Amino acid sequence: QLQLVESGGGLVQPGGSLRLSCAASGFTMAYYAIGWFRQAPGKEREGVSCMFNSGGSTHYADSVKGRFTISRDNAKNTVYLQMNSLKPEDTAVYYCAVPRVPILCPGGNSLRTSDFGSWGQGTQVTVSS
Numbered sequence: 001q002l003q004l005v006e007s008g009g010g011l012v013q014p015g016g017s018l019r020l021s022c023a024a025s026g027f028t029m030a031y032y033a034i035g036w037f038r039q040a041p042g043k044e045r046e047g048v049s050c051m052f053n054s055g056g057s058t059h060y061a062d063s064v065k066g067r068f069t070i071s072r073d074n075a076k077n078t079v080y081l082q083m084n085s086l087k088p089e090d091t092a093v094y095y096c097a098v099p100r101v102p103i104l105c106p107g108g109n110s111l112r113t114s115d116f117g118s119w120g121q122g123t124q125v126t127v128s129s
Helices: none
Strands: 002-009 010-012 018-025 035-038 046-051 057-058 067-073 078-083 094-100 116-121 123-127
Touching: 018 035, 018 046, 018 094, 018 123, 035 067, 035 078, 035 123, 046 067, 046 116, 057 067
Parallel strands: 010 123
Antiparallel strands: 002 018, 018 078, 035 046, 035 094, 046 057, 067 078, 094 116, 094 123
């Protein structure tokens, strides 16, 4: 059974950094694209970043471009989201997900939640002084 587990969230001051992890079980992550999404209170879930299964192509929402970096360690069956220069508006629950067409990042820099079929439980990121 495909399962995703996020970790690494927490409370950080503005300008700080966090690295989120998305650990997979039940499937080989190397064969799948992985997306990161976030949902702030009272807002819709939005796409943040995505990496193709090959690891060579990445996409970022404009709001995080230049600050966030997605990467993967296939040996650990884990995808990461390095978040630098964090802002209060980055506060949200962050989720990783597998697209319904496993090898693609549908929507590119504008990911759509409807294109993703398997989700983790999320990890809370709070950016506050």
